[in-house]
Amino acid sequence: MTATRGLEGVVAAQSSICSIVDGVLCYGGINIDELAEHATFEEVVYLLWHGALPKRDQLDALKKQLGENAAVPQEVIDSIKSYPKGVHPMAALRTAVSSLALYDAEAQEMSPEANYRKSIRLMAQTPTLIAAFARMRKGLEPVAPNPSYSIAQNFLYMLTGEAPTETAVKAFDVALILHADHEFNASTFAARVTVATLTDIYSGIVSAIGTLKGPLHGGANEAVAAMLAEIGSVDEVESYIRQKLDNKEKIMGFGHRVYKDGDPRAKWLKQMSKALTAQIGRPELYEMSVKVEDMVTGEKGLKPNVDFYSASVYIALGLESDLFTPIFAISRMSGWTAHIMEQYENNRLIRPRADYTGPVNQHYVPIDRR
Numbered sequence: 001m002t003a004t005r006g007l008e009g010v011v012a013a014q015s016s017i018c019s020i021v022d023g024v025l026c027y028g029g030i031n032i033d034e035l036a037e038h039a040t041f042e043e044v045v046y047l048l049w050h051g052a053l054p055k056r057d058q059l060d061a062l063k064k065q066l067g068e069n070a071a072v073p074q075e076v077i078d079s080i081k082s083y084p085k086g087v088h089p090m091a092a093l094r095t096a097v098s099s100l101a102l103y104d105a106e107a108q109e110m111s112p113e114a115n116y117r118k119s120i121r122l123m124a125q126t127p128t129l130i131a132a133f134a135r136m137r138k139g140l141e142p143v144a145p146n147p148s149y150s151i152a153q154n155f156l157y158m159l160t161g162e163a164p165t166e167t168a169v170k171a172f173d174v175a176l177i178l179h180a181d182h183e184f185n186a187s188t189f190a191a192r193v194t195v196a197t198l199t200d201i202y203s204g205i206v207s208a209i210g211t212l213k214g215p216l217h218g219g220a221n222e223a224v225a226a227m228l229a230e231i232g233s234v235d236e237v238e239s240y241i242r243q244k245l246d247n248k249e250k251i252m253g254f255g256h257r258v259y260k261d262g263d264p265r266a267k268w269l270k271q272m273s274k275a276l277t278a279q280i281g282r283p284e285l286y287e288m289s290v291k292v293e294d295m296v297t298g299e300k301g302l303k304p305n306v307d308f309y310s311a312s313v314y315i316a317l318g319l320e321s322d323l324f325t326p327i328f329a330i331s332r333m334s335g336w337t338a339h340i341m342e343q344y345e346n347n348r349l350i351r352p353r354a355d356y357t358g359p360v361n362q363h364y365v366p367i368d369r370r
C-alpha cells in the first residue's frame with residue numbers, strides 16, 4: 001500500500017452539490033460567476049440543499065424559516081457571556097455550536113426531515129452566535145436578530161445594532177455566495193467523515209468549524225489581514241515579500257490544492273476590494289494587495305485564493321479581523337449542511353488505510369528492563 005500525501009487527487013465519493021472542473025466552479029451546475037452576479041445568498045443556500053434554484057414561493061418560505069429560527073436559546077447566550085473575553089471567535093463558535101445541540105430537542109433525531117430542520121437552525125443561528133460573542137466580549141449586550149432581514153443584513157445589523165448600508169449588505173452577500181461551498185475541501189470532508197459514523201449533524205459541524213479554523217484553510221483570511229497590517233504601506237511591500245520568499249515562508253492567501261491557474265472567486269473579491277477600499281478612503285489596502293499579488297505570482301507563479309482579497313473587503317466593511325474566519329463559517333454552513341445531508345442519504349463509513357512506517361517485530365519489555 002502506498003499513501004497519497006494529503007490525499008491529493010484522490011476522489012473520495014460522488015457528490016452532486018458542487019463541481020470544480022478545469023478551474024470552473026459551479027454550485028448545482030451553475031457557474032459561480034452567474035451566481036455572484038445575479039443570485040442572493042438565500043437562493044444559493046436553497047440551491048445547495050435542493051440541487052435547483054428556488055421558485056418565488058420556495059424562496060419566500062426558506063427566508064421565513066431562516067428568519068424565524070435566527071434567535072438562539074437564552075441558555076446559549078448566557079453561556080457565551082461566560083466565555084473568557086480573549087478567546088478566538090472560532091474557538092467560541094466551535095463551543096457555542098456544540099452547546100446549541102444541548103438545547104435542540106431534535107439533536108439526536110436522524111430522519112432526513114429532522115436533519116433538514118436542524119440545517120435551517122444551524123444556518124440561521126450561526127450569525128447570531130458570532131455577533132453575540134463579538135459584542136459580549138466588549139461588554140455590550142447582544143442585539144436580537146430581525147426576522148425580516150436577510151442573513152447578510154442581519155449579521156451586519158447584529159454586530160452594531162444599526163441598519164447596514166445597502167452597499168455593505170450587497171458586498172457581504174456576494175462574499176457569502178462565493179464562500180458557500182467547495183466540494184471536498186478539508187472542513188467539508190471532516191464533516192463528512194464525522195457524520196459517516198452516523199453521529200449527529202452538530203458533531204459534524206463542530207468538526208468542520210475546528211477544521212476551517214486552521215491557517216492553511218479558512219484561517220488564512222485573518223492571516224492576510226495581519227500581513228497587510230504588518231506591511232503597513234505600498235512602499236514596504238517589496239522588502240516584506242522579498243524577505244518572506246527568501247526565508248521560504250508561505251504567503252497567506254496564495255496557492256491552492258485544486259486550482260493551479262487561479263481561483264475563480266478571487267477576481268470577484270479583487271473587484272470588490274478595489275471599490276470598497278476606495279469608498280472608505282483606504283485605497284492603499286487594495287494597492288498593497290495588488291503589489292503582493294504581482295510579486296508572488298511573478299516570482300512563484302502562485303495565484304491568490306479566495307482568502308486573499310476577502311481580507312481587504314472585510315477590512316473595508318469595518319469588520320474585526322478575527323471575525324473573518326467565523327464569517328467564512330457563516331457562509332460555509334450552507335455547504336457543510338448540504339454535504340452532511342448528502343452523506344446521510346448514501347452513507348458508507350469513511351475509513352482509509354495507513355501506510356505503516358513504524359518498527360516491526362518488537363516485543364513487550366517489562367518496565368524495569370526498558
Ligand SMILES: CC(=O)SCCNC(=O)CCNC(=O)[C@H](O)C(C)(C)COP(=O)(O)OP(=O)(O)OC[C@H]1O[C@@H](n2cnc3c(N)ncnc32)[C@H](O)[C@@H]1OP(=O)(O)O
Binds near residue numbers: 006218257258
Ligand atoms: C479557503 C481555503 O482553504 S484556500 C487556501 C487557504 N490557505 C492559504 O492561503 C495558506 C497558504 N497556502 C498554502 O499553504 C498552500 O498553497 C495550500 C495549503 C492552500 C495548498 O497546499 P498544497 O496543495 O499542499 O501545496 P503545497 O503546500 O505542497 O505547495 C506546493 C509548493 O508551493 C509552495 N507554496 C504553496 N503555497 C504557497 C504560499 N502560499 N506561499 C509560498 N509558497 C507556497 C510550497 O511551499 C511548495 O513548494 P515546494 O514544492 O518548493 O516545497
Ligand SMILES: O=C([O-])CC(=O)C(=O)O
Binds near residue numbers: 182
Ligand atoms: O477547496 C479547498 O481546498 C479550499 C477552498 O478553497 C475552500 O474551502 O473554499
